[in-house]
Amino acid sequence: MLQQIQEIGSHAMDIYDYLLVGVDPRLKGYPLMESPVPMSVILLCYLFSVLYLGPRIMANRKPFQLKEAMIVYNFLLVALSIFIVYEFLMSGWATTYTWRCDAIDTSDSPQALRMVRVAWLFWFSKIIELMDTVFFVLRKKHGQITFLHIFHHSFMPWTWWWGVGYAPGGMGSFHAMVNSSVHVIMYFYYGLAAAGPRFQKFLWWKKYMTAIQLTQFVLVSLHATQYYFMDSCDYQFPMIIHLVWMYGTFFFVLFSNFWVQAYVKGKRLPKQDIKHYQNGTSVHTNGKAHENGSGINHGTGNGVHHGATNGSAHHENGSAHMSKMKKA
Template sequence: DINVLQSTMLQELSSHAMDIYDYLLAGVDPRLKSYPLMQSPVPMTVILLCYLFFVLYLGPCIMANRKPFQLKEAMIFYNFALVALSTVIVYEFLMSGWVTTYTWRCDPIDTSDSPEALRMVRVAWLFWFSKIIELMDTIFFVLRKKHGQVTFLHIFHHSFMPWTWWWGVSYAPGGMGSFHAMVNSTVHIIMYFYYGLSAAGPRFQKFLWWKKYMTAIQLIQFVLVSLHVTQYYFMDSCDYQFPLIIHLVWIYGTFFFVLFSNFWIQAYVKGKRLPKQDIKQSLNGTAVHTNGRHQENGTSIGINHGASNGSSNGCVHHENSSKMKKA
């Protein structure tokens, strides 16, 4: 009977899926079992799905007929709080191995329960959790109706990185695979400090002349990360326990280097992604702050969506003002 056969196949597939799930969870570092949201990938996945639902549908629906929130004080606090958190993360990464016992080449994961190894586990989890906090970047955009900054790359980065890093932290909290987390947190100290000043208002514009170099700092980040993991491919031997993470970090660094390079060319060489009043300033190499306009909590990278005037079923649709532009 066809129905019995289909039911049997579904049961077998379900059984195999559960076996794979149990196998994956069995490999999770037992030292992380007591940390929040680390017992299973389900809560983390639910959080990210709720984030996507809000920023892509629910948030724009709620804000469709409302004026944008200002949120100045909240954003100032948020950005400078992330500066402080990122500073702590960088310090903890350094003291957990990178300036104590690591060689900056092939550094395996310390799986012991030594104080330094447990410190690395803690900061690896803290770095991952900071990515959950940073989902607020996009929520601020939606509440302030900054639809042009809710780009494809922005959403992809904020949702994909926390999901992949959950698995990275679960299996490999430390070792050479944690280098990119330390570098990323260093960049975030600079980035959120810029955003904090930017959110403070026009009187701080004179201190933001280095806006253009934010993209350059991001590019340097990806170069450093890619170069560091590239060492692995030229070593005679390396006992780092999870080579897959090395491959993923290399792909991730290279992928974003290409996308950020394209943004640099479009924004600062061709001037295509800036307001018309700012193009001349940008091409001359000066800072872009005409009439107090500035980017806050994100870079306009990827597919740029502008808010349209029309609505359907009470929701604002975000469409390009011209043709869709690929990242």
């Protein structure tokens, strides 16, 4: 144990020494990479806007209907995520990487520069995804602005700025590729959900979105864990592996709690969905099946609100209804 603590301390000192040198010179000219200050200001403004300013502005206003904008936004992110996954594969993961101990290529070769570019693009995509929460605020879906959502959307881009700035590539980029793969599926779901009720029949796999997220964190943690069982590894930033392992484990716990609360205890679902998941049957009102109207919020999505309601009170035969209630 003492030896491991000393090794971690040594790695921390190596990182500190490297931070004094500055960001990777190959990132010179990339937007927002000269200093962590602009990135930090953006994230602070994001937190202030979605937690305080936005809700106050929208307090006495009707929610915006942003169907078309959300469809375009989600499918653009699908395309961007596909491109990022492809670039990660071509930059090393499908060409020269061993999927075990892969060092960062610090040269100026075309493949190394390609990895630097896609690493930055992945980080920048996290800035774009801050719009998820903006859509929540403008549509007054305040219940979906959870701690998990806010923490993930702010913590992810802040930490990845340092990863991109000082260690673009190598085995530390595995979780970025996996995360982008998950986002292809996730934003495709949100795009379909935003398109309207006629696409509800294609969204039966909603419940499994959280399971996909959990699988992501398991893969990330397992990939990082193998580092601790290697006799030697020349990856230049072991501290990043430690952080990635903690990141995967921590978010696995958070998303597991979401799964339990939403699909086991049913605390995050409307009453009709609680009955749906407990009994395994769909709920019908006035002859029409109603889907989950709350949308899904997995920390990284824009939680499309879907399902059809007629906006009126539902009246049934009063005496028959009371009789059934008494029997129950």
